[in-house]
Amino acid sequence: GAGVSQSPSNKVTEKGKDVELRCDPISGHTALYWYRQSLGQGLEFLIYFQGNSAPDKSGLPSDRFSAERTGGSVSTLTIQRTQQEDSAVYLCASSLLALNTEAFFGQGTRLTVV
Amino acid sequence: TQLLEQSPQFLSIQEGENLTVYCNSSSVFSSLQWYRQEPGEGPVLLVTVVTGGEVKKLKRLTFQFGDARKDSSLHITAAQPGDTGLYLCAGEGGNQFYFGTGTSLTVIP
Numbered sequence: 001g002a003g004v005s006q007s008p009s010n011k012v013t014e015k016g017k018d019v020e021l022r023c024d025p026i027s028g029h030t031a032l033y034w035y036r037q038s039l040g041q042g043l044e045f046l047i048y049f050q051g052n053s054a055p056d057k058s059g060l061p062s063d064r065f066s067a068e069r070t071g072g073s074v075s076t077l078t079i080q081r082t083q084q085e086d087s088a089v090y091l092c093a094s095s096l097l098a099l100n101t102e103a104f105f106g107q108g109t110r111l112t113v114v
Numbered sequence: 115t116q117l118l119e120q121s122p123q124f125l126s127i128q129e130g131e132n133l134t135v136y137c138n139s140s141s142v143f144s145s146l147q148w149y150r151q152e153p154g155e156g157p158v159l160l161v162t163v164v165t166g167g168e169v170k171k172l173k174r175l176t177f178q179f180g181d182a183r184k185d186s187s188l189h190i191t192a193a194q195p196g197d198t199g200l201y202l203c204a205g206e207g208g209n210q211f212y213f214g215t216g217t218s219l220t221v222i223p
Binding site for chain 1: 118120154155156157158159162202204208210211212213214215216
């Protein structure tokens with residue numbers, strides 16, 4: 001597609017339920033990033049993919065968070081047993097190569113855990 | 115760990131005024147980027163600065179990278195309501211970009 005696409009744009013879920021967030025990067029971009037943005041906060045790094053592998057998972061806040069990327073394209077971020085503190089905007093970005101190139105962001109998924 | 119500190123956190127000015135936003139760190143970055151984010155959207159890259167002391171201009175926006183590559187500033191001349199948004203700096207390090215906390219700018223017509 002023309003840009004990074006994220007779905008859903010909004011998600012309201014009950015505490016304890018699992019959610020899956022999807023990111024469709026720009027075609028041909030090998031690097032993909034997930035960030036989390038809480039109200040009034042900057043962007044918190046979650047995970048980075050180069051192709052299908054994730055050399056850096058250091059930002060995942062707990063073992064309830066996992067992510068995968070298949071075919072060097074679409075990525076899903078899964079949050080299990082959601083908690084209220086997981087409420088945030090989850091942003092995905094892709095870039096042609098790893099760093100040193102412009103990262104293009106999707107519009108984000110606003111997750112609300114009630 | 116917040117590697118990049120931005121100031122001010124909030125800024126509200128009248129149309130036509132000038133302003134400067136600062137991004138400071140104790141770490142050295144190989145490059146630093148500035149983004150602008152509007153409500154409900156993802157950040158959009160404005161500029162990347164790479165060389166210490168580098169100055170880049172984008173219309174009414176002037177970006178400077180500190181000589182030691184630890185800090186940067188964004189200066190806006192004659193601000194317009196369309197400049198309203200969240201301005202984020204990001205430094206490249208390891209496998210990620212480290213983002214600052216952001217400066218929320220409101221330009222009042």
